[in-house]
Amino acid sequence: MERIILYSVLSIIIICNEFVYASDCNxxxxxxxxxxxxxxxxxxxxxxxxxxxxxxxxxxxxxxxxxxxxxxxxxxxxxxxxxxxxxxxxxxxxxxxxxxxxxxxxxxxxxxxxxxxxxxxxxxxxxxxxxxxxxxxxxxxxxQPIDFVTDYIYSDHAFSILTELSFLRIDMMPLPHFGSGFGKMTIIKQLHFDSCYLVRLSNRTFQRFSSSVEQLTLRNCRLHFVVTEDNALLPFPKLRVIDFFGTFMHLKHALQLLHPYCNKNITTINFGHVSDVSIDRADIPYVLTITVDIMKNLKTICVENLDLSENGIVDYEPGSLFSFNHPKCLRHISFKRNRFMLFSDKNLNEIQIFFSKTVKLKSIDYSYNAVNYVMKNSVTSNSDLNCSLHSCVILPKSLEKIYLSYTIANTFPIIYLIVPKNNSLIYVDVSYSNSNIAILILQIRVETFISNGGDYSFAWNQLKRSSYNTLKTIVWKNADKMMQ
Missing domain, CATH: 3.80.10.10 (Ribonuclease Inhibitor)
Structure with missing residues (x-):
């Protein structure tokens, strides 16, 4: 009896506390x-x-x-x-x-x-x-599961009734089995697996889902190396966003998954950090040279936003990384945290042709790269600079942002990146970089210039030619050299 009374009193106290807390809600x-x-x-x-x-x-x-x-x-x-x-x-x-x-x-x-x-x-x-x-x-x-070898059965009988669902964010188990009930979500557009323990992405993984899916997120699946099968994305012919950032399956295998989308339009392909040193093997080495064969699917896709960052890329064959069938589609491209030379004598002409065709390119991220290269040849180009004496690349007029922070890129002779007149460039970040690659901005429109931990002289030589009418933000911290 005393226990019953005590329990009742405690229950009343808890309920009363709840009403007190409720009054605190805004x-x-x-x-x-x-x-x-x-x-x-x-x-x-x-x-x-x-x-x-x-x-x-x-x-x-x-x-x-x-x-x-x-x-x-x-x-x-x-x-x-x-x-x-x-x-x-x-x-x-x-x-x-x-x-x-x-x-x-x-x-x-x-x-x-x-x-x-x-x-x-x-x-x-x-x-x-x-x-x-x-x-x-x-x-x-x-x-985090312990058993990686048993199929995990999802409760499709519970989810099958949600026929109006357009957005689902759910956990991904190592060997998932999605029943037929998931196929009754016939208007689903976004499918996100943010908490991911996947170990195998097979041709059957998504076969029960509706073909209506347009966005697929499979991020940070790094508990185990993810084995892939090439037709795993075949159930999603309408995909416009593919985000596999941080899912360890190797860049080569990730790019093979794209074959259902050859010659199609994709808004975003995020394959950043899908390779990792922890899965370094002889057949899929972390230190990777991009070949024509590796690019055979991606090059055909009209992609707007492309992220290939942090994938151990050290080099690329001519006709591979910058040979897109639809370069006019590109808006944003990221190669940060790799180790390849963006501009070298063997591909400088190819890069120039690429830039001349990327008429809608808005940003390039080449930060956190470290390379040294000796040029054998120079390239001539029409510009205000005498490129008969230098290697030059003219950047697209559409470019709005350049990220070159934490980059070591020393070439001999110097490469000049020329930002032409009537450009759209408003943001430049060259923080903590050690590079002799020169950027020549023929007409300053920059609004934000960040040069932390670097040499003041580059920023000053560029900006002293400006009327300063466009500048809104200049960040110069921890620099090595005072302005002259």
Missing amino acids: IKYVFKENEEVKIADCKNKGLTFIPQDLPGDINVLDMSFNLLRMIWNSSFVNYKYLQELYLSHNQLCYLSNKSFEGLQKLAILDMSENLLNLSKVYSAELFHPITNLTKLDIRSNMP
Whole structure:
């Protein structure tokens, strides 16, 4: 009897505390798409239960960064106008079958960064009240697995009812098996696997998903070397964004996955750091020379944003890395943290031809590279500089940003990068670089110039010719030489 009384008292205290905490929630109004939205901001209040005394007409409830462990039946029935519910960064490990009862208008549900086991928590009835859901985020719930050899069965019977879903962010297990229920998400556009333990990307991995997917994220799968099969992306003919950054499968294998998209338009291909020294093998060496064969798929694709950073690239064959069939498509390209010479005597003409065709190129990132090269020949080009005496490359007029920070690039003789008149260049970063590659800006339009840890003379010689009408930001810190 005493235990029962004590338990009752403790329960009353907890419930009373919840009402106290609830009163701490901030109720605010914002305009979203010309409509007034009522928000209950209950973030980081130490709450262990869903408060029941909030206004019944709230549209958004943010319960993230609290201490929730369970969601009981009918926890949200008082809030039938909820459109967005945020439960991330709690300690959720249990959801009752009717946790979301009464939330017929719910469109966005975020339960990321919790302890919700994919194989145990999601019952067939769980999502029945919220079939209008368009965005579901349940990433970062699964702990690092120990067993890498057994197929992991996803609860497709729970997810099959979410036919209006257009966005899904979920954990990726080592050997995933997605059942036929996932194919009923026929209008899904974005599929993201941010918490990733994948060890094999096979031709069957995505075969159950709808062909409607346009964005695929498979980031930081580095628990184990990811074995790939060339047709793994074949179920997604409409892909426009492919983001595999930090997934260790080797650049050569990643580029082989692109064959379904030959001669198609892709907005973004992010294969940054898909090679790593930890997976260095004789057949897939980390120190990599890009060949014509490695580029055979990528070169045919009309790609706007391309990231090949941090992949151990030390060289490239003529007719490979800069031989795109559709160079006019390129907007942004990143080669940072590699070790190849961007401009050398064997490819200077090829680079110049490439730049002359990239009429929409906005940015080049060649930061964190370190090379030394002795030129055997020079290249002539039409410019204000006498290129009969120097090796010159004219950069495209469309270029807006150049990143050359932390770069060691010493050539003999000096290479001149010429930014022509009527250019679009507004941002230059040459911080902590040791290079004798000269940049000649024929008409200054730069708004931001960053030259930390370098030689002041380069920046000063460039900018003293300017009227300073365009400059908004100049950053010169820890430099080696004072202005003359």
